[in-house]
Amino acid sequence: xxxxxxxxFSTFQVAKICGAFHTTVINWVNKGRLKARxxxxxxxxxxxxxxxxxMKRFEMPIPADLAVRAKRILIVExxxxxxxxxxxxxxxxxxxxxxxxxxGLEALLDIGKNPPDLVVLDIRIPQVDGFEVCRVLRASEAxxxxxxxxxxxxxxxxxxxxxxxxxxxxxxxxxIPTRDLSDLAAELLxxxxxxxxxxx
Numbered sequence: 001x002x003x004x005x006x007x008x009f010s011t012f013q014v015a016k017i018c019g020a021f022h023t024t025v026i027n028w029v030n031k032g033r034l035k036a037r038x039x040x041x042x043x044x045x046x047x048x049x050x051x052x053x054x055m056k057r058f059e060m061p062i063p064a065d066l067a068v069r070a071k072r073i074l075i076v077e078x079x080x081x082x083x084x085x086x087x088x089x090x091x092x093x094x095x096x097x098x099x100x101x102x103x104g105l106e107a108l109l110d111i112g113k114n115p116p117d118l119v120v121l122d123i124r125i126p127q128v129d130g131f132e133v134c135r136v137l138r139a140s141e142a143x144x145x146x147x148x149x150x151x152x153x154x155x156x157x158x159x160x161x162x163x164x165x166x167x168x169x170x171x172x173x174x175x176i177p178t179r180d181l182s183d184l185a186a187e188l189l190x191x192x193x194x195x196x197x198x199x200x
Contacts, residue, residue, distance in 0.1 A: 007070040008045040010094045011036075017051070018060060028054070039092040070097040071189045074116035076107040076133065077151070078125050082174070086120055089178035093186055104128030108136060111143060117189055120181070121168075123152035123160075131160070134167045147188040151176060 011029070015022045026044070028034035035050040048066060055062050073090050075098065077083045083100050091098045099116070101107040105127035111119070119137070123130035130150060137143040150164050153174035164171045170184045185191075 007048040007097045008037075008091060008094065009048065009051060011044045011046070013094055014046050014051060017063060017066070018055065040088070041092075043092065045092050045094075070095050071118070071191070072096070072114070072116040073098045073118045073120065073185065073189075074107065074110065075100045075120045076102075076104065076125060076130070077120070077122040078102045079122070082122070082151075085176075085178060086181065089182045090120070090185055093182060093189075093191055095191060096185075096189070102126070104130065104133045107133055111137070111146075115143065116146065118147040118149065118185055120149045120151060120185070123150055123156075124154055131163060134163075138167050149181070149184060149188070 009017070011025045012022055014020075014034070015025045018025070025034065029036045029044055029046075034046060034054045036044045036046045038044055048070075052062060052066060054060075073096055075083060075086045075090070077086060077100065083102070087098050087100060090096065099110070099114075101110055103126045107119070107121075107125075108128065119133075121130045121133060125133075128136075130152070134148060134150070137146055137148065148168045149170040149172065150168040151172045151174060156164070161171075169188055172181065
């Protein structure tokens with residue numbers, strides 16, 4: 001099952017979009033005028049739909065920038081706890097949208113219809129395992145450039161590790177520090193580093 005995707009903006013990005021001071025955006029959030037969520041690290045994130053609603057409500061011009069495609073991250077993971085943990089860590093990155101698939105075949109079908117910029121790929125998944133998904137992605141010119149972060153809770157042998165070193169852009173053994181995962185994702189997607197934000 002594919003989970004709905006959401007695009008989020010930092011308060012600094014919202015300030016730039018709205019032509020306002022960063023402190024003004026924080027005040028909008030604090031007064032409940034602009035809906036926002038707070039990340040575990042204390043940063044504010046505003047969903048694109050909420051920002052557009054806010055701008056319409058206050059008759060602000062909505063720039064074409066809001067229509068620019070966000071970087072898409074596809075999490076391929078069958079464990080519900082890991083799905084949630086990875087999603088929470090990655091959806092707070094500015095300018096990204098996150099989708100989740102629970103099996104390899106489902107992931108390949110989704111990638112064929114809507115190619116992501118980054119795949120976070122569990123190696124031990126149902127239908128088609130992560131190694132085969134990675135082989136298929138690297139065998140096609142259309143999907144070869146996709147960034148892949150492999151994850152697994154199992155010990156891998158030397159041949160499997162060599163395969164991942166050659167075919168994945170990163171590899172984590174579970175349990176994964178979520179900050180390390182989001183930092184690597186931001187680096188691979190060439191996102192702006194998270195600026196220190198006033199938690200308010």
